Amino acid sequence: MNQSREQDPWLVRPASIRLLWRIFWAVLALTVALQAVIKVKGYFGVDGWIGFGAVFGFLSCLLMVLFAKGLGYLLKRDQDYYRSERGDD
């Protein structure tokens, strides 16, 4: 059905993906830079620091993904696990 590359929607063309990434980086930088102008009211001191939300958000995600990955080795089973484990149902 796909006749050629040009038929791909704009969103999945490599050039537009590169552009989107550039915009994304710019927006990320902007959210941190804006803290110079807009004061984030910290409730506990440290959460008012410049870029706290950025670092905290990124690190918590990193931690959660790694933790999930680790736990996955313990908990992940084949999708037919219960069927093969029971055999009777």
Place this chain on the structure above:
Amino acid sequence: MIELLPPAFILIAAAILIGPTRGHLRTAVLLGAPLITLWAIWQVPDGVVSTLSFLDYRIEPVEGSALRRLFATIFALMAFVGGLYAFRQARWYELAAGYAYAAGAIGVSFAGDLITMFLFWELMALFSTVVVWCGGTPDARAAGIRYAIMHLLGGIILKVGIEGVVIHTGSVDIQPMLATNFDTWMILIGILINAAAPPLSAWLADAYPESSPTGSVFLSAFTTKTAVLALILLFPGETLLIWVGIFMIMYGIIYALLENDARRILAYSIVNQVGFMVCAIGIGTEMALNGAAAHAFAHIIYKALLFMSAGVVVYRTGFSKCTDLGGLFRTMPLTAICGIIGALSISSFPLTSGFTTKTMISQAAADEGMVAVYLLLAAASAGVFLHAGIKFPWFVFFQKDSGLRPKDAPWNMGVAMVLFAALCILMGVFPETFYRFLPYETDYVPYTAGKVLFYLQLLLFSGLAFFLLLPLMKRTLTISLDTDWLWRVAMHRVLTAAEARLAVIGEALHSWRLAQFAKIRAHGELYFDERMARRRAGVFARAWTIRTTALWIAVLLTGYVLVYIL
């Protein structure tokens, strides 16, 4: 007369009428009943409206308050949009079960006493099980049975608690309590089972994804949120709930990250979102309880929206696993956009309902000076964006080109999604209008420049983390074990092992019995079998026939007479 009838009865009547009616009449019942219910809900004034006595107890089937009306409203609204979404695709018995299930939730919302609450509670358990079964597959049947066992068990525990409270306090009233004795613990545990709290969270992600595309929309809304309402009414400020909530939040994120099935990802994120509400109830201040109620309201809308979006995908493609899906935005733009709006709302992105409601909970934690709770909630917000906010739309609608080119949503499903998507945004843009309906008056201001900036940083950098860590999140054809492994596999193994042991013992007993029988038989033959006895015994020990005996007696008597005469 009308004030004697709980609003829930309207939906029960509708559930009964759905079967016998046909065509446009059925559509009218389906779409009209929730609207009439909504009207009835707003006729309920504050305080106890009707009472009747039953076995010396004062039953209060309808008690109104801002909180109760808020929950009943969202349940009725959910029934309307769920009905609109489902009425052309779902079978009539699924619709009827869904409406009876919604009626149970509305009944619990207005229940003024524990007995009424329990009755509607069980109504929900029954008909939600039917909705799960309407999935129609062998897996749905099995999951439905596991679901029913769990909820009937939870119901019994709740009932034990209620009986205890009624006997020890003499009152069936619903009033705030703390888990201090056996009775209140039982009530708390019974409610928490319905809230999918640990260690019994597994039923939710087990059963919901097995239901039909339309059934999961109904399932996502009622059970866990009535549990949240019951917790607000019965256990506000029970500090244990803070940590139960935090655990649920983290559990939902981690399991959703490991999951491959799109609807199961959403199911795990229900546990995650209910965790926010449970945590807020544990904090227990007015701000926190407002946050819990507001978040429940917003959550039902965006979670149903997400399930509707996933439901359309399942309905059109027959697939629900991320590994089978991808690139659907090409032909399903409406479903994709609605799914993304739901995903942004659940992630509490500014200008969506999630932002205006969930931040109240964080605010409550900050106001109480709970540093750890506040930071964990912030980390969890980042995690929600990670596991539901991006993961769901990315793997379903973008990711790779799966080659699937399904049609977009049928019109009724589309309208239902657009309605809820619009509500997500309206509640995000005009929060003050919504705050007026909360149980406590509030002057909370969600949009301060600093707060918006903080959340934008938090969320956008979580987005960055997602795309950078994408290689670590490659989808695999797997499921993740949960505590239900203990009874689905471990207990099964123990039982089969025990059965095998018992079989060996039984075998041994059997052969021992046979040996004993043979022995007894041999003895018996020794004593009772005539031929054997005759062969073995000596001449005088033998049994003689009567003739011989008579002859012998005659001979002896003759001998005796002869000796006497002589």
